[in-house]
Amino acid sequence: MPFPNVRLSNRPLHFIYLCDCSGSMAAQGKMQALNQAIRQSLPGMAEVARENPEARVLVRALRFADRADWHVQEPTPVQQLQWRDLEAGGITAMGEALERLAGVLQSPPMEERALPPVLVLISDGQPTDDFETGLATLMRQPWAQKAVRLAIALGHDADLEVLQQFIGPEPPGGGRSPRRPLQASNATSLARYIQWASTAVVGAASMPASRVQEQGDSNVNIPLPDLPPTLLDPTDDVGPLVW
Amino acid sequence: MSSAWLAPRACSVIGAAHRRQGKPCQDASLTAQLTGQGGQTLQLLAVADGHGSSRSWLSDRGSALACREAERAVAEVLAVTPLEDTTAWETWLASGLAAAVQRRWREAIAADWKQRKPNPPGPLEPVTYGCTLGLVLLAPRWWGCTGLGDWDLVAVTEKGSASLVSEEPSLGPQASGEATASLCLPEGPALWGPRAQLHPLAAQPQLRALVLSTDGVRKSCASDADFLALCGQVIALRSPQELEEGLAQITRQGSGDDVSLAMALRQRPPSRRWPLAAALLLAGATTLAVVGLVRRPTAPPADPVLVQQRALCADPSRIRANLTPRRAQLQQLRRDPSLAAQLLAAPQNDPLGALLARSQRGSLNPCPALEQQLMALWRDAGGKMPAAAQRSNERPPAGDRPAAPGSR
Numbered sequence: 195m196p197f198p199n200v201r202l203s204n205r206p207l208h209f210i211y212l213c214d215c216s217g218s219m220a221a222q223g224k225m226q227a228l229n230q231a232i233r234q235s236l237p238g239m240a241e242v243a244r245e246n247p248e249a250r251v252l253v254r255a256l257r258f259a260d261r262a263d264w265h266v267q268e269p270t271p272v273q274q275l276q277w278r279d280l281e282a283g284g285i286t287a288m289g290e291a292l293e294r295l296a297g298v299l300q301s302p303p304m305e306e307r308a309l310p311p312v313l314v315l316i317s318d319g320q321p322t323d324d325f326e327t328g329l330a331t332l333m334r335q336p337w338a339q340k341a342v343r344l345a346i347a348l349g350h351d352a353d354l355e356v357l358q359q360f361i362g363p364e365p366p367g368g369g370r371s372p373r374r375p376l377q378a379s380n381a382t383s384l385a386r387y388i389q390w391a392s393t394a395v396v397g398a399a400s401m402p403a404s405r406v407q408e409q410g411d412s413n414v415n416i417p418l419p420d421l422p423p424t425l426l427d428p429t430d431d432v433g434p435l436v437w
Numbered sequence: 438m439s440s441a442w443l444a445p446r447a448c449s450v451i452g453a454a455h456r457r458q459g460k461p462c463q464d465a466s467l468t469a470q471l472t473g474q475g476g477q478t479l480q481l482l483a484v485a486d487g488h489g490s491s492r493s494w495l496s497d498r499g500s501a502l503a504c505r506e507a508e509r510a511v512a513e514v515l516a517v518t519p520l521e522d523t524t525a526w527e528t529w530l531a532s533g534l535a536a537a538v539q540r541r542w543r544e545a546i547a548a549d550w551k552q553r554k555p556n557p558p559g560p561l562e563p564v565t566y567g568c569t570l571g572l573v574l575l576a577p578r579w580w581g582c583t584g585l586g587d588w589d590l591v592a593v594t595e596k597g598s599a600s601l602v603s604e605e606p607s608l609g610p611q612a613s614g615e616a617t618a619s620l621c622l623p624e625g626p627a628l629w630g631p632r633a634q635l636h637p638l639a640a641q642p643q644l645r646a647l648v649l650s651t652d653g654v655r656k657s658c659a660s661d662a663d664f665l666a667l668c669g670q671v672i673a674l675r676s677p678q679e680l681e682e683g684l685a686q687i688t689r690q691g692s693g694d695d696v697s698l699a700m701a702l703r704q705r706p707p708s709r710r711w712p713l714a715a716a717l718l719l720a721g722a723t724t725l726a727v728v729g730l731v732r733r734p735t736a737p738p739a740d741p742v743l744v745q746q747r748a749l750c751a752d753p754s755r756i757r758a759n760l761t762p763r764r765a766q767l768q769q770l771r772r773d774p775s776l777a778a779q780l781l782a783a784p785q786n787d788p789l790g791a792l793l794a795r796s797q798r799g800s801l802n803p804c805p806a807l808e809q810q811l812m813a814l815w816r817d818a819g820g821k822m823p824a825a826a827q828r829s830n831e832r833p834p835a836g837d838r839p840a841a842p843g844s845r
Binding site: 197201202203248249302307310401417 | 489618621658664
């Protein structure tokens with residue numbers, strides 16, 4: 195007898211950028227650096243996807259300025275993604291962006307078998323709308339709770355407290371951690387963080403390893419890889435502080 | 438005493454991802470026939486799934502030891518507990534066996550840790566060997582299950598309909614993505630209780646087989662309907678090689694995770710011997726039917742939805758476990774009611790999906806427990822199941838109508 199003919203499927207891994215496109219992103223080449231970093235990260239991300247065929251890496255991007263809107267609306271296989279440049283202008287409707295994000299993290303459209311999504315919030319400033327309500331709406335979605343939530347702060351004006359709220363409780367002790375906002379102070383460190391999130395984190399999230407649900411570890415959805423070196427590490431030389 | 442169960446078998450196959458990464462298979466499985474007082478036999482199915490993360494770098498050993506120690510623990514219980522004492526077995530499944538297996542597993546991993554060369558640095562942390570464990574016990578007059586973690590148990594009926602009997606309860610909204618309960622947790626024994634079940638076979642005349650699997654199998658299927666279809670069909674495989682090759686295909690085209698499956702078929706009761714007079718009458722009737730003097734109505738095929746409904750209502754504890762994973766399907770039905778027609782056109786392919794479709798059309802007459810759960814599910818989906826009063830006014834299409842009592 196032949197083996198049962200049923201539909202088998204690899205598991206979708208949703209990777210979603212949330213990009214601050216407020217007017218301040220136009221200053222000092224931040225927007226240009228962000229576009230370049232994302233574009234340059236795509237081949238590496240596609241390679242990781244190729245190496246992990248059990249995960250189907252699907253990318254989306256949400257932009258927020260005066261309003262929040264989808265920049266890449268359809269979950270797009272990373273191999274097919276052509277990055278169009280984001281443009282800066284307006285204020286920082288981060289709360290609305292989180293509400294829009296909550297809408298796509300419902301089941302459905304989220305698939306039963308999906309891997310925990312990876313959400314990357316990138317901002318250089320402070321929300322100008324109701325961030326708390328947006329975050330509360332987002333975190334009501336089980337898929338948001340299960341997601342790997344990362345945040346990249348561009349420059350010293352970024353609101354680290356808000357970004358930390360997005361990530362979740364701060365880990366005990368000091369030092370660098372992917373569970374704290376990653377502080378990018380120039381184009382080089384931004385590119386390294388984007389590359390890290392789109393390759394090392396995607397690789398870790400693609401692994402089908404199950405893990406123990408221990409008390410008090412609700413925010414560690416997958417074991418996150420080590421952070422890349424940055425200016426904050428005194429042994430590294432990644433360029434001047436410009437933001 | 439002859440066994441009520443046939444052809445127990447188990448198979449574990451390394452995941453495609455682990456094969457690529459040069460890692461070992463972290464799943465383990467076994468079947469065992471244990472003999473108790475007076476020669477009573479008990480069949481055991483076991484599957485265990487090592488966690489596989491970097492913290493659980495010896496979880497392949499952990500899962501193998503879990504299966505081995507579970508077999509020994511069950512054998513110990515069987516030596517002192519008659520199979521007829523179902524009350525005692527219920528207690529063992531809910532708590533006693535949990536404590537015994539966990540204690541044995543911890544001793545076994547401690548011994549394994551101690552004899553590793555070179556000596557590992559630092560003291561043993563049980564998470565190093567962390568794994569799940571699912572057990573099914575098959576006695577001549579009952580079956581039971583217990584364990585902890587994200588394994589699944591599916592019952593297949595004589596009609597081929599499959600339904601989930603046990604799955605890991607939700608670990609709560611804060612539970613992280615791929616998290617599961619584990620033998621290595623200090624609170625482990627307490628987590629066995631919700632998975633413990635014992636069912637007399639006399640109460641389940643339609644039960645044909647039980648299929649126990651690690652989470653890699655279910656996660657490789659495109660939907661729960663596909664997973665249940667797989668379980669419904671896999672019991673017909675006769676060759677161990679077919680099963681192994683099939684599991685390799687599952688992980689290759691699916692989740693990439695290690696996959697394990699253990700199953701057993703129930704022995705069909707011997708056909709009843711007809712008394713001579715009845716046999717002669719039957720022979721006569723058959724002859725008449727052949728010459729066209731008697732027209733015997735052809736028995737209609739069993740309605741898969743009704744079979745599914747009866748199976749759930751006969752054991753309400755299974756209703757929630759079977760309906761909850763169908764929330765996404767319910768949402769799709771709510772958004773696109775035309776999907777109901779597809780499900781109802783071939784109810785044998787997905788009886789539970791067809792049951793949901795009937796509930797949407799109000800053409801279902803469920804038992805109170807099923808109705809209550811369906812209403813809750815529809816409410817959660819932002820919709821509403823037609824009320825009983827409305828149902829009586831809506832006549833379902835003829836092919837979609839459940840048979841009235843006594844109509845067969």
